[in-house]
Amino acid sequence: MASDLNRPVGNIVILTGAGISAESGIDTFRNGGGLWEKHRVEDVATPQAFRRDPDLVQRFYDMRRSAIADKQPNAAHHALAKLDREWHGERRDLLIVTQNVDDLHERAGAKRVLHMHGEALSALCSSCGSRHPWRDDLQHGPACPSCGEQRLRPDVVWFGEMPYGMDRIEAALRKADLFVSIGTSGAVYPAAGFVAQAAQAGVPTLELNLERSEGSDWFDESRLGAASRIVPEWVEELLGG
Numbered sequence: 001m002a003s004d005l006n007r008p009v010g011n012i013v014i015l016t017g018a019g020i021s022a023e024s025g026i027d028t029f030r031n032g033g034g035l036w037e038k039h040r041v042e043d044v045a046t047p048q049a050f051r052r053d054p055d056l057v058q059r060f061y062d063m064r065r066s067a068i069a070d071k072q073p074n075a076a077h078h079a080l081a082k083l084d085r086e087w088h089g090e091r092r093d094l095l096i097v098t099q100n101v102d103d104l105h106e107r108a109g110a111k112r113v114l115h116m117h118g119e120a121l122s123a124l125c126s127s128c129g130s131r132h133p134w135r136d137d138l139q140h141g142p143a144c145p146s147c148g149e150q151r152l153r154p155d156v157v158w159f160g161e162m163p164y165g166m167d168r169i170e171a172a173l174r175k176a177d178l179f180v181s182i183g184t185s186g187a188v189y190p191a192a193g194f195v196a197q198a199a200q201a202g203v204p205t206l207e208l209n210l211e212r213s214e215g216s217d218w219f220d221e222s223r224l225g226a227a228s229r230i231v232p233e234w235v236e237e238l239l240g241g
């Protein structure tokens with residue numbers, strides 16, 4: 001079923017990836033060759049890697065967590081936060097589903113944010129399952145504030161683990177009037193499959209990315225450029241600015 005990008009937009013689902021944080025100085029996964037200390041990210045971000053070498057994995061996330069501290073949201077994060085503030089009312093839902101584990105959407109002021117791959121600034125207890133805001137290192141084995149076990153791990157979704165919020169994401173996609181993907185290569189599922197789900201339901205789909213992605217053929221429209229420029233332009237267009 002053809003979709004119409006010009007029909008009045010109501011409920012919006014936005015998917016963001018590492019590309020929206022690139023201009024804030026946070027490395028993406030695949031432009032640096034996806035390597036960290038000569039390890040492929042896919043080899044470190046797994047439960048098997050954590051069982052095999054917990055210190056290596058903890059160090060990887062301690063580095064990522066401390067690298068976020070001095071980064072600032074960029075114009076793309078601020079534009080989405082403005083949309084979040086102004087897009088309210090009858091059939092004006094908005095959900096920002098981010099694959100990113102940084103907190104730049106929130107620090108720009110966005111409220112309706114769902115971290116489907118978890119958050120670097122959170123710790124998860126492998127023993128009792130509790131989650132805790134966390135800014136320090138985890139590699140020195142702090143005890144879980146809830147159960148006291150020495151079992152805190154990074155609260156991120158590794159390959160092979162169930163992403164957070166899938167029910168909420170599916171519900172939002174089912175009632176979406178527009179699906180927008182920003183700064184993602186479309187390489188990681190199930191996030192990379194959201195555009196196909198929207199397109200097959202006849203929902204208009206828009207991609208805002210630096211370059212064509214693995215999912216570009218699914219989008220009604222792909223606008224290529226730096227997020228800090230093309231995201232504010234799109235938000236102003238949508239808000240009739």
Ligand code: BV8
Binds near residue numbers: 018029100189208
């Ligand atoms: C799961 C957290 C079962 C940790 C990450 C089919 C169906 C389901 C699963 C699979 C499937 N096929 C394979 C799988 C398994 C696997 C998978 O997808 N593997 C890949 C490698 C093939 N998926 C999983 O294991 C997932 N779990 O499947 O559970 C299930 C199944 C169905 C339904 C429910 C459950 C879990 C995956 C989560 C892994 N964790 N991160 C951490 O961060 O360390 S993934 C990691 O990759 C990050 O979250 C990252 O965000 C994500 C995707 O990368 P991108 O964000 O897109 O970043 P990338 O660098 O790739 O691209 C950046 C883009 O930005 C580029 O296009 C670039 O051009 C652009 N860009 C750069 N600069 C700018 C810019 N754009 C604009 N402006 C700029 N300035």
